[in-house]
Amino acid sequence: MRMLEVLIVGGGVMGAATAYALARRGRRVLLLEQFALGHARGSSHGLSRLFSYAYPQAIYTQLAVAARQAWATLEADARQRLLINTGALDIAQTDLSYIRSCVTQLTAAGVPFEQLPANELRSRFPALAVTDQTVGLYQPDGGILPASRCVATLIEQARRYGAVVATGVRVDRLLPDGSGVRVDAAGATYRAQRVVITAGSYTPVLLRQLGLSFPLLITREQSVFFLPRHRVLSKIGYLPVVRDHGHGNGEPLLVCYPDMGEGVKAELVGTGVVVRDPYVPPPLPDPVESERIARRLEATLPGFATRLLRAETCRMTHTPTGDFLIDRHPEYSQIVLAVPCSGHGFTFAPLIGEILADLAVQGTTQHDITPFRLGHLRTSRVLT
Ligand SMILES: Cc1cc2nc3c(=O)[nH]c(=O)nc-3n(C[C@H](O)[C@H](O)[C@H](O)COP(=O)(O)OP(=O)(O)OC[C@H]3O[C@@H](n4cnc5c(N)ncnc54)[C@H](O)[C@@H]3O)c2cc1C
Structure with a gap:
């Protein structure tokens, strides 16, 4: 069995952006999506998502500025405006x-x-x-970000840089093992040094398997x-x-x-x-x-x-506060988790892809993700 560098679970906008960021850095990456790309049982399909810089919290406005740059990089790579x-x-x-x-x-x-x-x-x-x-x-x-077209473009560019994207493959089980992870998916077994979970609304199913309870x-x-x-x-x-x-x-x-x-x-x-x-x-x-x-x-x-x-x-x-969840698993640091949803994640997708790639490869990122860490979210007050 060949050891993969990074295996990504989920081919919505966050998984696609992570595959693009990693492949662009020359990493060997496999993305597994349980349904067809662009399916309607997730969060990333459709005609439009708002791109806005207006947030009452400094961190999101600052990240939106960085995200605009990340979209521009993708636009230049893909030679099209998104x-x-x-x-x-x-x-x-x-x-x-x-x-x-x-x-x-x-x-x-x-x-x-x-x-x-x-x-x-x-x-x-x-x-x-x-x-x-x-x-x-x-x-x-x-x-406006044309949602389905953005995901398709991220996948297309990830593939162009060498990422392998497989559809109709559901990850059934993740078994952290030594410093890597064994992944059972649709009757096959993979081994990866790192796994990134970008499973959207299906995340709780995988978190339960990994002994992590977090209210989503x-x-x-x-x-x-x-x-x-x-x-x-x-x-x-x-x-x-x-x-x-x-x-x-x-x-x-x-x-x-x-x-x-x-x-x-x-x-x-x-x-x-x-x-x-x-x-x-x-x-x-x-x-x-x-x-x-x-x-x-x-x-x-x-x-x-x-x-x-x-x-x-x-x-x-x-999440309970409406903030993103982006962190490494507290026990298995070879697993990176991302739930950048709560209705406003699309804006940041290519930047989040970069951050997840940083966490998977280096274990850290230069971007401030303190409010999105598990420990921080668990102790934060729910904002009204
Ligand atoms: C109505 C609505 C309006 C929104 N408006 C905005 C907006 O205006 N601006 C904005 O910035 N954001 C907006 N958002 C939020 C944004 O769309 C989401 O943050 C983003 O799409 C989340 O993407 P994701 O990749 O995390 O999840 P998803 O798109 O759900 O992708 C997860 C993928 O993982 C796959 N998967 C799960 N489990 C497995 C498994 N075991 N094996 C293999 N594959 C698996 C799923 O099939 C799915 O394809 C909106 C969301 C909604 C629902």
């Missing part, structure tokens, strides 16, 4: 401390932004419902596509990605994307259905949830959507 520069607009129906904290972090990181009062919002984005209390934060460099909540979220009334006004160039935080009193965040050819996409964050067993297919899109999204969209962009076109689902894996 990030679509639509601009990103956060609005709130009252002056929220969340927005003020984002302003502080964007200023500190030197990221361009504009604070837009109600009159500016009305003249720049006439489709929006704006009251005199509405405040806006606009990032001209925010945009899996939810099934829903996105809905609507036929826009204003064909032109709904297009990129007219409509940025809009995040409506409402009054900040616990109502879910609405995220609305411009029409990229399949209608205007809208989703509510934090309204997902809990998934207890990742291998039991969660229910199909819920028409009641679609209606709820339609109502919220109507409140933010009145008269904008005419007809519901389709709904799709996606899994989110949440």
Whole structure:
């Protein structure tokens, strides 16, 4: 049996980015994905994810700046643009401390932004419902990552640098053994010096095997596509990605994307259905949830959507604080774990791939991942 340098479990965006980072460094890497690439039972498929620098915590804004560089490296390698520069607009129906904290972090990181009062919002984005209390934060460099295309590009480039990617191969068992790991997958056995687990919503199954208990909540979220009334006004160039935080009193965040050819996409964050067993297919899109999204969209962009076109689902894996989990296994340091989900991981994917490659090869990384370590997450307060 040949000893692999690194075996990656999972071919969503994080596994693909790790394979790309390692292969680019000349490492011998095998990625095993249990389903087909681009499948819909994970978190990385679909037309769009928001790329935003606006976070109330310094670490995420700083990492987003580094992630933009990492996307640019991939774009140069692949000779294609991935990030679509639509601009990103956060609005709130009252002056929220969340927005003020984002302003502080964007200023500190030197990221361009504009604070837009109600009159500016009305003249720049006439489709929006704006009251005199509405405040806006606009990032001209925010945009959309075409999710499935990004994953396909990462895999393509990883393969070009020599990574082997196998699909339809489920990792059944990980057995740490000496300084390496024995991996049983679909009737075959592999040996690897290092294993990186990027298994998304399936992570708890593998963690249990490795004697690690960590509270991860899996939810099934829903996105809905609507036929826009204003064909032109709904297009990129007219409509940025809009995040409506409402009054900040616990109502879910609405995220609305411009029409990229399949209608205007809208989703509510934090309204997902809990998934207890990742291998039991969660229910199909819920028409009641679609209606709820339609109502919220109507409140933010009145008269904008005419007809519901389709709904799709996606899994989110949440840590208790909403922060990423990125660390080596506390007992088996040859195993690296990554759960960079909680609904905002895509932005950082190629950077996280670099960090996971660092951890797998060197055991450390120059990037500050202190808040994402197991020990830190276990003692952190849940932020509200
Ligand atoms: C509705 C929704 C909206 C989002 N919006 C944004 C956004 O706007 N901006 C943003 O930055 N992020 C966003 N995210 C988050 C982002 O999409 C995720 O952070 C990211 O896709 C997670 O990727 P992953 O590779 O960790 O997980 P996944 O994509 O789920 O990949 C894990 C893979 O591992 C495979 N696997 C698991 N177990 C095994 C096994 N035993 N053997 C072999 N293969 C295995 C699975 O089949 C799967 O393909 C959103 C997520 C959702 C659901």
